[in-house]
Amino acid sequence: MHRNPLYDPREDSYLLAEAVKTYAYGKTLDMGTGSGIQAVSAANNKDVTSVLAADINTEALIYAKKQYHHPNISYIQSDLFSNIHEQFDTIIFNPPYLPDDPNIRDVALDGGVKGYELSVKFLKEARKYLNNDGQILFLFSSLTQKEVIEETLVQNAYFFEEIARQKLDFEELYVYKIKKIESFVKGLTNFKFFAKGKRGLIYTSKLKNVKIAIKIKNPKSEAKSRIFFEGKNLEEMNKLRIGPKLLKAEEDYIIYKFVDGTLFPKFLEKCSKKDAISVIKHVLSQMRTLDKNLINKEEMSNPYKHIIVTKTKKPVLIDFERSNKTLKPHNINQFVQYLISSKIEALLIKKNIFIDKKEIIILAQKYKKDYNIRLYKKIVTLIK
Numbered sequence: 001m002h003r004n005p006l007y008d009p010r011e012d013s014y015l016l017a018e019a020v021k022t023y024a025y026g027k028t029l030d031m032g033t034g035s036g037i038q039a040v041s042a043a044n045n046k047d048v049t050s051v052l053a054a055d056i057n058t059e060a061l062i063y064a065k066k067q068y069h070h071p072n073i074s075y076i077q078s079d080l081f082s083n084i085h086e087q088f089d090t091i092i093f094n095p096p097y098l099p100d101d102p103n104i105r106d107v108a109l110d111g112g113v114k115g116y117e118l119s120v121k122f123l124k125e126a127r128k129y130l131n132n133d134g135q136i137l138f139l140f141s142s143l144t145q146k147e148v149i150e151e152t153l154v155q156n157a158y159f160f161e162e163i164a165r166q167k168l169d170f171e172e173l174y175v176y177k178i179k180k181i182e183s184f185v186k187g188l189t190n191f192k193f194f195a196k197g198k199r200g201l202i203y204t205s206k207l208k209n210v211k212i213a214i215k216i217k218n219p220k221s222e223a224k225s226r227i228f229f230e231g232k233n234l235e236e237m238n239k240l241r242i243g244p245k246l247l248k249a250e251e252d253y254i255i256y257k258f259v260d261g262t263l264f265p266k267f268l269e270k271c272s273k274k275d276a277i278s279v280i281k282h283v284l285s286q287m288r289t290l291d292k293n294l295i296n297k298e299e300m301s302n303p304y305k306h307i308i309v310t311k312t313k314k315p316v317l318i319d320f321e322r323s324n325k326t327l328k329p330h331n332i333n334q335f336v337q338y339l340i341s342s343k344i345e346a347l348l349i350k351k352n353i354f355i356d357k358k359e360i361i362i363l364a365q366k367y368k369k370d371y372n373i374r375l376y377k378k379i380v381t382l383i384k
Contacts, residue, residue: 008035009035009037011166011168011173012094012139012141012173013034013035013037013038013094014037015139015164015166015173015175016038016092016094016137016139016164016175017037017038017041018164019137019163019164019175019177020038020041020042020045020092020137021041021044021045023090023135023137023163023177024041024042024045024047024048024090024092024137025045025047025048025089025090026047026048026049026088026089026090026131026134027049027050027086027087027088027089027090028042028048028049028050028051028052028088028089028090028091028092029051029052029054029084029088029090029091029092029129030042030051030052030053030054030092031054031080031081031091031092031093031122032054032055032056032093032094032095032096033053033054033055033060033061033064033075034055034060034064034094035060035063035064035067036053036063036064036065036067036068036073038092038094039051039053039064039068039070039073039092040068040070040073042090042092043068043070043072043073044070048072048090049072050072050074051070051072051073051074052073052074052075052076052084052088053073053074053075053076054075054076054077054078054083054084055075055077055078056077056078056079056080058077061075061076061077080121080122080125081125081126081128081129084129086129087128087129087130087131087134088129088130088131088134089131089133089134089135090134090135090136090137091126091129091130091134091135091136091137092136092137092138093119093122093126093136093137093138093139094139095118095119095122095138095139095140096118116140116144116145116148116149119138119140119144119149119152120148120149120152123136123138123149123152123153123156123158123178124152124156127156127157127158127180130180132180132182132183133179133182133183134179134180134183135177135178135179136158136176136177136178136179137163137175137176137177137178138175138176138178139173139174139175139176140173140174140176141171141172141173141174142171142172142173142174143170143171146174149176150219150220153176153178153219154193154196154201155193156193157180157181157182157191157192157193157203158178158179158180158181159178159179159180159181159183159184159216159219160176160177160178160179160219161176161177161219162174162175162176163175163176163177181203181214181216184250184252184253185214185216185253185255188205188207188214188255189205190205190206191203191204191205191214192204192205194213196218197218197319198218198221199217199218199221199223199226199321200215200216200217200218200221200226200227200230200321201215201216201217201218202214202215203216204258207247207255210257210258211257211258211260212247212255212256212257212258213244213255213256213257213258213259214253214254214255215227215230215253215254215256216252216253217252217253225251226321227251227252227253227254227321228249228250228251228252229321230254230319230320230321230323231246231249231250231254232249233320233321233323234246234249234254234256234320235249236295237295237317237320237323240289240290240293242286242289242290242317243256243316243317243318243320244256244257244258244259244316244318245257259308259310259316259318260310260311261308261309261310261311261316262308262309263304263305263307263308263309264279264283264303264304264307264308264309264315265304265343265344265347267279267309268344268347268348268351269347271309271313271351272351273351273352273353275313276348276351276353277353277383277384278313279309279313279315280339280383281380281383282314282315283307283315283317283335284332284335284376284379284380284383286315286317287300287331287332287334287335288331288332288376290329290331291329291330291331291332291371292371294325294326294327294329295323295324295325295326295329295331296323296324296325296326296329296330296331297317297320297322297323297331297334298322298323298324299319299322299334300331300334300335300338301334301335301337301338302338302341303317303335303338305318305319306318306319328368330368332364332367332368332376332379333364333365333367333368336360336361336364336379337364339355339360339383340355340357340360340361345357353383353384355382355383356382359382360379360382363375363378363379363382364379367379
């Protein structure tokens with residue numbers, strides 16, 4: 001065995017190598033090969049067809065060639081993807097992840113000023129070189145700022161899962177299996193990140209020149225089957241002419257027509273009194289429809305992200321993952337509570353819209369007993 005003058009394999013190397021032995025397949029790129037441990041781990045995997053080992057350091061490549069003589073491994077000098085011109089099924093990367101030390105320059109350890117810059121650059125560039133059904137096996141440390149890595153993955157339309165971790169004295173190591181969203185949302189490309197919730201991530205794309213929204217599960221959420229049930233809920237809503245038009249619903253994602261507009265509170269800030277009243281009454285009408293059909297929207301006591309007002313001044317309800325059937329829905333009541341909340345009340349007063357809080361509360365309480373149409377109409381007349 002030749003002594004490695006550059007970087008001896010350590011805990012991080014061995015942790016990633018185990019994942020490579022299990023998960024690597026197809027045409028494989030070992031980025032920053034160093035000693036070559038990941039390259040040979042991949043080459044010895046029966047599911048791997050070939051391995052390209054890349055490194056910025058020519059000395060590392062010379063060492064790795066001497067260390068491992070394997071017919072399926074070839075080597076190339078490259079600063080990240082600068083000399084890479086093909087796509088791969090598996091890309092492996094154990095990046096340098098320590099903050100730069102001005103007194104000790106070491107390309108094998110320095111990950112940037114804060115330690116994560118090189119990882120972020122790699123993840124942004126890797127999309128171009130990864131097949132749509134491919135994967136990245138990526139190791140990083142708690143020293144790399146986990147939240148930065150995960151936010152980079154979200155912003156660049158990757159889905160990820162943790163497949164290994166190891167606790168050390170001063171850090172914790174993580175191995176993530178990372179895939180493009182294209183790997184399970186077939187037929188679409190050019191995903192752009194739009195919004196993030198506790199349970200879902202929303203991206204935009206185009207389908208036959210129509211802007212669409214794609215909602216997938218947030219990898220950090222432990223909620224099960226939320227996206228699947230939201231698709232079912234939205235299908236029911238569409239039958240009632242409520243919500244964005246559902247285009248496709250699968251186990252892991254839903255696709256619906258993108259609603260281009262303004263969030264309800266922002267709309268109230270700039271609209272006329274007439275338009276404010278019209279939109280509020282339209283929302284109340286939708287709440288009434290849900291109540292009649294024994295569906296609870298949920299979130300309507302604070303729906304600041306759940307009502308979008310389009311350019312044609314039509315309010316569209318979104319986000320139905322918590323909607324449920326019930327004998328006692330409370331959509332009107334929740335929305336009334338929202339209208340008389342301090343923030344919304346202040347916006348309405350600026351429009352010279354004054355709601356009799358005492359009366360509307362009494363009416364709403366009576367209404368929820370039997371959902372009387374006359375009481376509903378009285379509630380609507382208080383919006384003036």
